[in-house]
Amino acid sequence: MDLISALRRAAFTRPNLLLVVAPGATGPRLAMERFTREHGWSLADTAADADALVEIGELDEPLTAVAEVLWRQLPRPAVRLSLGDEVGVGEALARLPERLRSWRPTDEPSEEWPEPPMADRAPDRDGLRLDVLRVPLGPVLPYWPAGLRLVVDMQGDVVQFAEVELLGVTGRTRPYWTGETRSAARRLDAAARLLGVAGWTAMSTRCQILRDRLLAGGTGTFVATEVDRLARRVRRSPLLGAMLRGLAPLPGLGDAHERLSNWLAEVARASTADEAGPPVAELLNVLPDVVFGAELSVVRLIVASLDLDIAEITEPSHGGISHG
Amino acid sequence: MWEVIAFWVLAVLAVASGIAVFRVDSMARATFLLLASFLFVAGEMLVLELHYLGALTVLMMTAEMAIMAVFMIMFMMNPAGLEPMEMVHNKRGALVISVAVFVALTAAALVVPWPERAAPHPSDATHQLGEAIMRDKMLVMMVVGVGLFATMVAATLLATARGRYGEHAAPSRPEPSPHAHAHHHHAGGDR
Amino acid sequence: MAEPAPMWTVLVLPIVLGGLALFAASLNGVLTAVASGRRATLAEWAEPLRASARLLVRQRRTTFRADVVLRRVGIAGIVVAALLASVPTPLGGVAVADLPVGVVWFNAMEILLWALVWLTGWGGNSAFSLVGGYRFLAQALAYELPLMFALTAPPLAADSLRVGAIVQAQQDVWFALWMPLAFLVYLIGIVGVAFWGPLSPPAAADVAGGVTAELSGADRLVFLAGRYLMLAAGAAFAVPLFLGGGQGPLLPAWLWSLLKMAAVLAVLVWLRRFSLVRAERLMSWGWLVLLPVVLLQVLVVGVVVLLRG
Amino acid sequence: MGWYVPVMALAALGLALVGATYAIGLLVTVQRRPLVTPPFLAGGLPREHAVSRFHVRWYVVTLLFLAFDMEMVFMYPWAVVVAEVGVEAVVEMFTFLAVLLAGVVYVWREGGLRWT
Structure with a gap:
């Protein structure tokens, strides 16, 4: 029995976390990413691999519903916690392993879930009528913008229709990325996400580290030279080029590869334009058209390459925009 | 002794999983039961020391059944068998025909007076096979090569709608959200 | 012709292959730690053991109307396929069975993953794991x-x-040394078989872990172990095929084999530092670059054989 | 048959190891009853069962693969007799392969290797 309890103790020294992030709650998210990175914890890709559901920022009703669904999908033992601001993050997380260890099974009844029907069909690009899956991308996916849900219709892994839903925008939502330092950090955050989706995790982590240094008031020149090195490696990688070139070219913004290069170049030059590119509402408007006919992995790359900060949409009336 | 036991166990498993192909509702299960049947047959070949043919059967059949599963699931209704449905049409007729064929083939295999082996067991059957392909069966191989080329070209011609003219030859984008209503009635027209 | 080796080799193979797989997982953990700015402590090297304990302790999970049978065949099958693929791989001079068609045998066992990975993805009745399973097949068409x-x-x-x-x-x-392109293409193929590094889209984060999206507890542990075992089996088979097996000075042959296997495996693990390859690009590269290149290599080898003979 | 006795023993051992992992899991887990849940959909619930007709766009490549794959039937036996048969073996095989490669080029020109 001692062996078993030792095993259970060791099991939860490094929990995996699944995050539900409210738009604009970027401060606590960054604090949390930093904590997990420094302590060797991981962010889970899926509910099946998560020990804890972490709600970050103030969740409105739709986001709370999302958290409810996910909470019931986490295998046990599981812990749920919510983080309001960056101050208490380290403390709350440090208590997590102990909370997981002291978890005891309760006699909760088996969950009742509604049974969905079989898929229905829709016309296809090749002139056939084929089964369609309606799949929500977001709000809880790795490297996904907070508060965005892109509902797509897929035939196979090709997207045939997409519509945007926004979650978590309330009257109190404020954009986080304001001011010069944060604007620069924002570029690195976006680069980290795009590189993460592209599967270059080491480089993605590097961007996060530099982002956190910048925000912590790191000396500009050091970060700038580091970013410059990173930018050159990113630009020269043929594999990444093959992955990103030609994706979602937009007037004035270039394709996904150019956007990534530009973000990094801006930080390296330490000259981030405060108003970068078109407002997020405009990008969300074109998003369904841009992803039409794309394969799922391409859709993920396109979304990450647009650096969508939903918190910039401050009127909650936008909550239901959708496009055909 | 052990050879005989292994032979019979594999034989029974091969036939049993072959029958099971027709007893399941799910296309995925049916396809991979068929693969299981082929793998047991490959096992038979290995028991008979036909090393190359045995390994080759695994090699070919696995890839082919995986591809077959792709096609079965792409085109057949209800591929996971989640809704009860009848897989076989004209059940009685099919049963009679398949049993008759099975009996006929088995009878033929048992009744035909197979010739005694004249030559000694080859030390390396693979080597022998290579010699055959490269020497007196060369013509066969060349014909197969041209046949495969024809297959590639014909299959591509039949299967691609767009061809080299790219997007211009492709059917245009379907009307947005034609299924916003379709989602409510989930029994399709031809179910 | 050689005889099958003594039966104790059957017990040694899982230990050696398991050890190599654990080494791969540890190295992977350490590379992650270093990239995150942490130090490569002993705890980081032991991380896969702790992660395994975590998976064993956690509750298992099955999705609604999942095809549990097929999923279980897929998960368990990968471990078995990886072990069987290593049957002809000699450690020093001794293999479990130096089969008369050992190379074809390895080929037949690694190709079983076409079925097994797809079954794992299909069995979950989940959109993301389904996409992961199909991605594996799409890649396989390009590298196989x-x-x-x-x-x-x-x-x-x-x-x-x-x-x-x-x-x-x-x-x-x-x-x-004299067929480097065949060696290179072989390694790329193995990376594909184990859907590792640049060829890991079947289990990538962009589809919430793809084939692994619904796995937890022991299921996830067995599946991930199978993947590392397959990577190890591929690395190990490269040694007799291209690196002279157990040949080398001073050290015993089995140790040379082991060292070479670990070295090849380390190179494969290190490939995780590259970004992913999109399936569509891989399809063109596989058919228009890798295939002609490897055929040219085989032609060169054929000509050398003729000149020599 | 003698060759495959250790092979079968190894397969059995592999299955036993997998079984042992599950057994240990049962022993040490904090919750034996598996969780039954809808699939993970980024926080949403499924609108339909995922196991529907999955439309792959690379079906043309499967046909190409099947045709080319047949070639492997000849390739392995060929490899072991080249030294013996001599020049004609190499010439014949690579003529054969050239024909097949022409097929690949044709499929590529027809756009069969793209799917979006």
């Missing part, structure tokens, strides 16, 4: 033929499909 042709190059030079004979044919010079 080049891999098969790469596998024929060493037998062509050794006049035999038996792995023992292939090792012997490398007494003067390793095949990796």
